[in-house]
Amino acid sequence: MKNLVILGASRAGKSTLAYTINKIYPNYQxxxxxxxxRAFQDIFPRMGINNYNGKGMKEDFAKFSAxxxxxxxxxxxxxxxxxxDSCDISxxxxxxxxxxxxxxxxxxxxxxLVAEQAFQNYRKYEKETDWTVRKTDEELxxxxxxxxxxxxxxxxxxxxxxxxxVDTSYNRExxxxxxxKELTEELKK
Numbered sequence: 323m324k325n326l327v328i329l330g331a332s333r334a335g336k337s338t339l340a341y342t343i344n345k346i347y348p349n350y351q352x353x354x355x356x357x358x359x360r361a362f363q364d365i366f367p368r369m370g371i372n373n374y375n376g377k378g379m380k381e382d383f384a385k386f387s388a389x390x391x392x393x394x395x396x397x398x399x400x401x402x403x404x405x406x407d408s409c410d411i412s413x414x415x416x417x418x419x420x421x422x423x424x425x426x427x428x429x430x431x432x433x434x435l436v437a438e439q440a441f442q443n444y445r446k447y448e449k450e451t452d453w454t455v456r457k458t459d460e461e462l463x464x465x466x467x468x469x470x471x472x473x474x475x476x477x478x479x480x481x482x483x484x485x486x487x488v489d490t491s492y493n494r495e496x497x498x499x500x501x502x503k504e505l506t507e508e509l510k511k
Contacts, residue, residue, distance in 0.1 A: 323347070324509050325395055327420045327427045328407040331473045332465070333444050333454070334430035335490045335498050336407040342502055343405060347509070353394065355408020358387050384411045388419035395424070403509070409469075413479035426508055428501070429480050431473030434491035440466035443494070 326343060328336045337354070344350045362383050391406045398404075406420075416427050432440055441463045448454045454462060473489075480487035490497050 323349075323403050324511060325391070325403050325425045326350070326405045326505065326509065327391070327416065327425055328405065328430065329411050329413075329416055329427065330409065330430035330476050330487075331432060331469045332409040333440070333447065333469070334409075334432055334473070335447075335494055336409070336430055338447075339428075339430070339498055339501065339505075340405045340407045342498070343505065343509070346502070346506055347403065349401070350403045350405050351394070351398075353387075353391060353404060353406045355387060355406065355410055358390065358408070359383065359410055362386070384415035384419050387411065391420065413476060413483045413485050416485060417483045426486075426505065428486045428488060428505070429476050430488050430490050431476045432470065432491040433473045433477050433489055435470055435473075437463055437467035437470050439491075440470050447494070 326340075328339055330336060340352050340354075344352055387406065387408065391404060394402070394404050411420075413429065416429075420427055432443070435443070441459070444454050444462055444466060457465070477487050477489070479485075488497060488501050
């Protein structure tokens with residue numbers, strides 16, 4: 323079976339996709355980019371790591387995440403498969419650091435929405451434990467504007483690097499259900 327890397331816009335359905343695949347195939351372990359990001363942003367600087375030239379989150383994060391992902395795959399070959407999800411990795415770095423014959427890469431985004439619609443989706447799909455609950459509507463609207471634009475960049479770059487891009491702007495549940503059906507077949511190969 324293949325491993326899966328799910329990248330793209332924040333709140334586009336990446337974690338939902340990862341956890342659904344994990345329910346279908348319990349041998350898939352999920353590595354979240356959020357946990358790695360917190361280490362990069364909070365812990366590493368206190369240890370004197372990742373505090374140079376702002377390069378850390380653009381390139382080092384992707385490189386480190388891919389190394390962590392591939393190390394888990396190698397160390398647990400035949401026992402577990404892995405899913406990695408993150409909003410912090412570009413299509414170029416996905417190809418550069420993650421792409422190989424044993425891994426499927428997919429990007430999610432919402433290029434057809436305007437910021438207000440993305441904001442409404444954030445509130446619609448948020449859970450009590452989500453970080454969005456702690457944000458004001460104004461903060462979240464600013465965030466939505468940023469990620470609508472990033473979605474457009476992801477889509478362009480995915481076309482350039484020949485990576486699957488799935489738009490979850492409308493009918494998110496149906497779009498994710500269709501993607502899950504496709505991926506469950508592809509992951510078996």
